[in-house]
Amino acid sequence: MKKIYLIGFRGTSFQALEYKAELALIRAGHVGFAFENDPQFMLGFHPTPEAIEAVGGEAAAIEWLKENEPLDGALQADRPIFVRAHELHLNGARTEVWQVTLELPDDEYERVRTLALQWYTEKIVFTYAFPERGQPPLPDRDNCATFPRRLTLPLPETTGQLTRYIEALERAGTRWKLEGN
C-alpha cells in the first residue's frame, strides 16, 4: 500500500483587510494533494492565470465564481501556497493546514500518480466552479476540494464547500507538517 495526502486550509477571506496583499488562494482557502514518494511536491486544482486575467483579475474572478460562472482550471504546483498558509497560521491566521492520508494499493497509486503528473505536465484544462446545490449533479465541474474525484480518489467530504470540507479534514485528519511526514 502507498499513501496519498489530501491537504487543505481555510482562507483568510476576501473581506479581511489585513490579508488583502496575500494571494487569492490564501484568501479563498485551498485543497491539494501529494504523493508518498515526493510529499513536498503538492498539486492543486484552480483557475489558470489566463482565465483569471480574462475576467479582470483575482477580485473579479472571485465575484465571477460567486455568481456561479465557471473558469478554466488546471493542476498547478502549489507547495508555496501551503507553506504560506502554515506561516500565517503561526502568526494567528485561521489558515491551519490539515491533511487526510489515503492508502492505495501500489498499482492503483501508480495509476493515479501517473495520471495526475500527466495532467499537470500537459496543463490539461478542466472546468473550475464553486460548489452548487439543488440541481442535478454537474459531473464536469470541480473546485479544488472535489477535483481528486477525477482521479477516483475518495473524498472526505463530498460537497466541496470549504467550510464543510476543512472541518472534515480537521475531524478525520492530522495537522500538516512543513518538514514532511
Added chain:
Amino acid sequence: MMPVNTLPVDKQLLKSMELKLSDLAALWRGNKASPQADTIVRQYHAVLRCMIELGSHEPLDTDAELPNRLMPAEYLDLFR
C-alpha cells in the same frame, strides 16, 4: 457602529449557522435563475444578521458568501 456584544458567544451555534450559510450560498448558485432565488437570499440574510447579532464578526469562507452585490451591508461594514 454596532454596540459591543458583552454576552457569552455560543460558538457551536455560530458554527451551525456558518454551515447553513455555506449550504444556502451553494443552493443560491444552483438556483440563481429560479423563482426560489429570492427566498434563498432572504433566508441567507436572516441567518447572517442573526450570527452578527449573536457576536460573530469573523469573515465567512469565500464560497460561503453570495456575490458582494447580494451580501447585507451589516456584514460588509464589519470589515471596512
